[in-house]
Amino acid sequence: MDPVRVGILGLGTVGGGTVSLLRRNAEPLERRLGRSLEVTRVAVKDPSKPRPVELDGIDVGTDAESICTDPEIDIVIELVGGVDNAEPLVRKALEHGKPVVTANKALLAERGNELFRFAGEKGVDLAFEAAVAGGIPIIKALREGLAGNRIESVHAIANGTANYMLSRMRTEGMEFEDALKEAQDLGYAELDPTFDVDGIDAAHKLALVAAVAFGAPINYQALHIEGIRSITREDILYAGELGYRIKLLAITKHGPDGGIELRVHPALVPEDTMLASVEGVFNAVQVVGDAVGPTLYYGPGAGADPTASAVVGDLVDVARTLGASPEYRVPYLGFRADGMQEPRWAHVEEVETEYYLRMQAQDQPGVLAQVTRILSEEGISIEAFRQKEPHPGDTDVPVVLLTHTTKERAMRRAVAAIDQLDVINGPSQLLRLEEVDAV
Numbered sequence: 220m221d222p223v224r225v226g227i228l229g230l231g232t233v234g235g236g237t238v239s240l241l242r243r244n245a246e247p248l249e250r251r252l253g254r255s256l257e258v259t260r261v262a263v264k265d266p267s268k269p270r271p272v273e274l275d276g277i278d279v280g281t282d283a284e285s286i287c288t289d290p291e292i293d294i295v296i297e298l299v300g301g302v303d304n305a306e307p308l309v310r311k312a313l314e315h316g317k318p319v320v321t322a323n324k325a326l327l328a329e330r331g332n333e334l335f336r337f338a339g340e341k342g343v344d345l346a347f348e349a350a351v352a353g354g355i356p357i358i359k360a361l362r363e364g365l366a367g368n369r370i371e372s373v374h375a376i377a378n379g380t381a382n383y384m385l386s387r388m389r390t391e392g393m394e395f396e397d398a399l400k401e402a403q404d405l406g407y408a409e410l411d412p413t414f415d416v417d418g419i420d421a422a423h424k425l426a427l428v429a430a431v432a433f434g435a436p437i438n439y440q441a442l443h444i445e446g447i448r449s450i451t452r453e454d455i456l457y458a459g460e461l462g463y464r465i466k467l468l469a470i471t472k473h474g475p476d477g478g479i480e481l482r483v484h485p486a487l488v489p490e491d492t493m494l495a496s497v498e499g500v501f502n503a504v505q506v507v508g509d510a511v512g513p514t515l516y517y518g519p520g521a522g523a524d525p526t527a528s529a530v531v532g533d534l535v536d537v538a539r540t541l542g543a544s545p546e547y548r549v550p551y552l553g554f555r556a557d558g559m560q561e562p563r564w565a566h567v568e569e570v571e572t573e574y575y576l577r578m579q580a581q582d583q584p585g586v587l588a589q590v591t592r593i594l595s596e597e598g599i600s601i602e603a604f605r606q607k608e609p610h611p612g613d614t615d616v617p618v619v620l621l622t623h624t625t626k627e628r629a630m631r632r633a634v635a636a637i638d639q640l641d642v643i644n645g646p647s648q649l650l651r652l653e654e655v656d657a658v
């Protein structure tokens with residue numbers, strides 16, 4: 220049979236990894252597919268740039284759009300990144316009846332509803348396994364493997380860069396900026412690393428996961444997002460002393476007031492759970508389904524080879540159904556377009572959980588009494604309390620407490636009042652604790 224002709228847009232970390240992987244595993248890929256997958260064209264920004272990947276036999280140019288319209292190309296892989304940069308290219312390829320494989324979660328989180336609709340109108344595939352949790356086939360698991368379930372909750376470590384940084388800060392005592400630089404050098408970070416550090420990348424991924432888990436339109440605007448910028452080495456240390464690890468979590472689940480929660484934030488996770496032991500660039504996604512119970516998917520969340528693994532997995536799926544009627548393909552988000560339903564997305568103040576609160580308090584009698592009075596006025600009870608050694612030269616002392624389960628609305632009011640006290644040097648650090656089902 221004729222080879223499947225593939226055009227790749229962008230030859231950075233993931234594009235380079237994809238070309239290499241397709242070459243390296245050409246033989247088993249052909250045995251899986253019954254046809255060879257041949258990269259015939261690649262678009263780059265700078266053709267004079269040396270590339271660590273063999274490109275002989277590939278037409279390398281700078282005109283990405285012409286690949287999207289080329290009748291000699293069967294499938295387009297979009298790996299240029301960005302939203303405004305990538306959208307016209309993806310649209311152009313779909314318009315010309317070419318299925319697209321992409322790793323671009325920013326694009327799909329922001330414009331996915333329109334793009335999937337457009338792809339549906341054109342009757343072509345738009346595949347995105349690499350966009351969520353890198354090499355972990357979590358989209359496939361949710362869309363296909365868990366299709367028999369009502370999904371109850373998803374707790375994910377979905378950003379490799381942030382997890383790598385938190386791991387390095389904990390195990391090496393590394394500074395935030397040094398840990399970020401390492402992650403960037405390893406090719407894990409986004410072009411704009413604030414996306415990784417501020418929780419935006421994890422939020423893009425969670426918007427997609429929630430859509431696939433609940434059969435809902437993608438709703439990035441409904442997300443509550445906090446990043447890891449405020450996490451200090453002391454927070455990591457104190458959390459450890461209390462038996463927890465700090466992880467940047469992406470969470471979607473049914474909330475106590477009936478809405479679906481969608482939130483990304485650092486959280487304390489009990490040290491004896493599997494999620495807590497996920498270190499470095501690894502990601503993990505814990506999914507609870509009503510029939511299956513708790514399940515866990517673990518693997519590398521970023522980097523050239525792992526992400527290429529997901530891109531090529533999609534490529535094989537798409538190549539298998541080239542020319543087939545759309546009725547025979549798995550719907551983009553696992554639910555038919557006419558089966559999607561918008562739920563009520565919960566406000567973060569509806570969250571009920573335990574909290575870690577770190578305050579900087581003046582070292583004088585009566586401080587604890589003032590703090591506990593405010594907490595008790597909000598009906599919040601304390602589970603653990605620790606006064607820490609002051610930093611050399613500091614007049615105030617760090618005070619850390621854990622609460623019992625309470626409503627976020629009450630907790631926020633209490634912290635605002637605590638930070639108004641003369642004896643507290645605010646703002647205090649407030650982090651959520653997340654209990655996750657044992658897997």
Ligand SMILES: NC(=O)C1=CN([C@@H]2O[C@H](COP(=O)(O)OP(=O)(O)OC[C@H]3O[C@@H](n4cnc5c(N)ncnc54)[C@H](O)[C@@H]3O)[C@@H](O)[C@H]2O)C=CC1
Pocket residue numbers: 228229230231232233234262263264265281283298299300301304322323324325349350353406407408409410520521522523526
């Ligand atoms: N690096 C990683 O571990 C992962 C990245 N992703 C996603 O994969 C995509 C690509 O990421 P990376 O490879 O890391 O980025 P990168 O910055 O290493 O590569 C992107 C390449 O595209 C080129 N480019 C940009 N606009 C272009 C255009 N119009 N025509 C031709 N070339 C163009 C850039 O010059 C650059 O070489 C992004 O959407 C990213 O979010 C997804 C999962 C993991």
Ligand SMILES: N[C@@H](CC=O)C(=O)O
Pocket residue numbers: 350352353377378379380381407408409415420520521522
């Ligand atoms: N920058 C992202 C790359 C993969 O999606 C990450 O660090 O997870």
Ligand code: NA
Pocket residue numbers: 348349350351352353354355356357358529
């Ligand atoms: Na994936």
